Amino acid sequence: MSDEDKFEGRVHGDQQEPEQRDSLWWRLLHMILIAIMINLAQTILAVVTVVQFIIMAVSKGQPNARLADFGTDLGIWIAKAARFQTAASEVKPWPWTDLD
Numbered sequence: 001m002s003d004e005d006k007f008e009g010r011v012h013g014d015q016q017e018p019e020q021r022d023s024l025w026w027r028l029l030h031m032i033l034i035a036i037m038i039n040l041a042q043t044i045l046a047v048v049t050v051v052q053f054i055i056m057a058v059s060k061g062q063p064n065a066r067l068a069d070f071g072t073d074l075g076i077w078i079a080k081a082a083r084f085q086t087a088a089s090e091v092k093p094w095p096w097t098d099l100d
Contacts, residue, residue: 021090030092034081037093041078045071073099 022030048067055064077099083089091097 031085038081041074045074
């Protein structure tokens, strides 16, 4: 299985849609909280980007695999959060569901 297939499966794969929708006001509260979390995730991504660049500069272009995997996981979380924010999905991202 290619990395692209793994990524697609994690973003668009089987997810347990809730049986009933939350009220519009409850969804608004979740959307505000997730928007704050997305901003925090972007800050973390910027820090990881700088650290990864420094590691690559010191190690002659070799990236840190754990940081690269973390970046992939963070990107998938941001994608799931964006899907909830835009009502493309009723599934809330972590911490309301598993991080997978």
